[in-house]
Amino acid sequence: MEPVRHPDAPAPGELLGAHYDGCFGCGGGQPHGLRLAARAGEGVSLTAEFTVRPAHQGAPGLAHGGVLAAALDEALGSLNWLLGTIAVTGRLETDFISPVPVGATLHLEAEVTAVAGRKIYSTATGRIGGPDGPVAVRAEALFVEVKVDHFIDHGREEEIRAAMNDPVQVRRARAFEVNP
């Protein structure tokens, strides 16, 4: 089925913000996190930027592949904001096309291509040298829709308790759970 943009989704151009302050991909509370900043696009798509820092190296002066996969995963995960669902990565297939140096900004684009029941199919690319630069990494993913209980049941108690006691976090979680 064609993906449907949620009627309450942030408007195109709007910054999406972090879904959790402690998130390695988007949270402000992780000193070496990716701090990915995503912006809503048209339809069920978004753009995001991630600048590679020295803490993200694999080989000298180059981004670690797992970090780049995390950036793709986070961009794809942020599509949740546009669908109005909570979904987690079930499958993530990555292509590493060219090395990404420290200091480079990865310009990411992610889009949902199809939805089938709880399964959300999506794709992402990461370009360097500018938003129209060459594609350095790309990914195809399958996300699976879950309820908030997924995190409550599986997360470590300490962090779950803190999240449940944080009104901002509870509001964010609810914002995802407003399926039509």
Ligand SMILES: CCCCCCCC/C=C\CCCCCCCC(=O)SCCNC(=O)CCNC(=O)[C@H](O)C(C)(C)COP(=O)(O)OP(=O)(O)OC[C@H]1O[C@@H](n2cnc3c(N)ncnc32)[C@H](O)[C@@H]1OP(=O)(O)O
């Ligand atoms: C107040 C409380 C505070 C909480 C607030 C939290 C708010 C948070 C908000 C937003 C969070 C967003 C976070 C984004 C972060 C970035 C994204 C990540 O990195 S996520 C982390 C990495 N991923 C995992 O940890 C998943 C681990 N895996 C699982 O938990 C399960 O395997 C899960 C949920 C993915 C599926 O398990 P099942 O038991 O629910 O469902 P089954 O029946 O197995 O799968 C459903 C369908 O999907 C297919 N499927 C599942 N995995 C597949 C795979 N690997 N390949 C192909 N198909 C797969 C199955 O074949 C099935 O398909 P058929 O319906 O039968 O057609």
